[in-house]
Amino acid sequence: MAIKELKEIKVLEDLIANLLKPYVRKIDCEAYYPRDFLMELGKSGLLRSQGLDEKEFRFREVRVVEEIAKVCMTTAFNLWCHLASLTYLRKSGNPFLKNELLPSLENGKLLGGTGLSNPMKYYAGIESLHLKAKRTAGGYIVSGQLPSVSNLGHDHWFGIIASVNEQERIMAYVPCHAKGLKLKEKLEYLGVNGSATYACSFHDVFIPDDWIIAQQADEFVKKIRPAFVLYQIPLGLGVIEASIQSIEKVCNKQGGCNHFLDIQPDELLSNVNPLKEKVYHLSEFSDPGKHWKELLQVRLDVVYLTLKAVQTGMLHHGGAGYLQKSDPSRRLRESYFLANLTPTVKHLEKMIQSFVF
Known part of the structure; x- marks a missing residue:
């Protein structure tokens, strides 16, 4: 094992011991959202991809999720949401998202969610898409509802897929504070209520082109x-x-x-x-x-x-x-x-x- 890997393991162990273990019962029983721990993960460098081969950071992130899940799967699930979010931007060709937002998501300044539960079911032929988009000057207008999106907060971002027409679907990255977007927290689950899960209602939300992850979401x-x-x-x-x-x-x-x-x-x-x-x-x-x-x-x-x-x-x-x-x-x-x-x-x-x- 390389020295770098040993240092990363020690950093992760310290974060878990000091910022996660003392709060596990609160996360489970009081729906406490482990925001500070998630932010510190980024600040520690454990989520950075710059200078690394994709295989390297992917393997490291899989191991980080596993170690956290041993202690608290709710928090590990929140991290999964964030990692899915990072994946969207890492794979996107949008300069604004890759150059302006991605670094902040990797270094602990911002947190992200997924928003793709419904689209993944759509692509499996299980559900229809809940969000609709109309092209307008400089972007799209999106309306519809997503019943559950996790790892959200006022300053968080999350991915969505919306149908423009029968042949065209777009994928975008949306801030929770976007005008026309309303969030309602969901706390009625059997467990994992500390996951910061919200129902998201889009009422003519303007999505500028800078927020578009992909024009061809299907591919x-x-x-x-x-x-x-x-x-x-x-x-x-x-x-x-x-x-x-x-x-x-x-x-x-x-x-x-x-x-x-x-x-x-x-x-x-x-x-x-x-x-x-x-x-x-x-x-x-x-x-x-x-x-x-x-x-x-x-x-x-x-x-x-x-x-x-x-x-x-x-x-x-x-x-x-x-x-x-x-x-x-x-x-x-x-x-x-x-x-x-x-x-x-x-x-x-x-x-x-x-x-x-």
């Missing part, structure tokens, strides 16, 4: 979807690893009766280690999109294993895990969120079995 989505899915996989890996560690800590309690349970840590380890190797391998390809079906399968396999791991954790912890504020119950709720994160389990099953997106 652009093919460039960003591998990273969009890849960065989700370590969310599950982190939760699985945390579940295994928690199970190992209680293996000898109550006279060692946990040894009689059907699933033991060794089985979960033997399942997760090959998946980890596949994820790391996929992240180091110059174009993970060439391995699209394999990527989808790993994403699905990790979700199913996450569900298995947290269920096992609940059984091993018994009554202690059944407490609302316990770590096993938090991971249980996090895992069900992951199963419903776009692309959801049924979305993934459809894509793999029919191999469409």
Whole structure:
């Protein structure tokens, strides 16, 4: 391991210890948004791509998500939203977005969200596009509603895709303070309420050309979807690893009766280690999109294993895990969120079995 990598790991460990671990229960139980931690990640240099090969920063970011998810998947999910946002701008040919906004998103001055849950379902033939756009002088006018967009705040930006007509769709990057855009916070979820998730209503929002990520969204989505899915996989890996560690800590309690349970840590380890190797391998390809079906399968396999791991954790912890504020119950709720994160389990099953997106 290189010295640079050792330094980065120490920086990440310190950030997690000082700015995340003390707030995990508050994030889970009080819908606290870990803004300071996310901003410090950028300030630390862990999200910068300048001077790095795409394979290098992609692998590093996958590992960062995984390490954070071991402690708090809500925060790791927020980071995934931000990384998806970075991907949109890194792949865009728009000079304003790449030269003016991208550096601020990578160095901790700005945070970003995704806004592509509905479009990803649209491209899989599951939903129609919720946003409509009309061309006007210097840009577009956008109207419609997105039911859930995460990692948002007054000074945040997020990606959208809107239909201009039956043949044309645009992708844009929009600030939350844009005139005509209204945000309503959503806090009624089973878990992951600290994710700063909002319903977004667009009422004739003007999108100048400087905010256009791609004029041909259909083609652009093919460039960003591998990273969009890849960065989700370590969310599950982190939760699985945390579940295994928690199970190992209680293996000898109550006279060692946990040894009689059907699933033991060794089985979960033997399942997760090959998946980890596949994820790391996929992240180091110059174009993970060439391995699209394999990527989808790993994403699905990790979700199913996450569900298995947290269920096992609940059984091993018994009554202690059944407490609302316990770590096993938090991971249980996090895992069900992951199963419903776009692309959801049924979305993934459809894509793999029919191999469409």
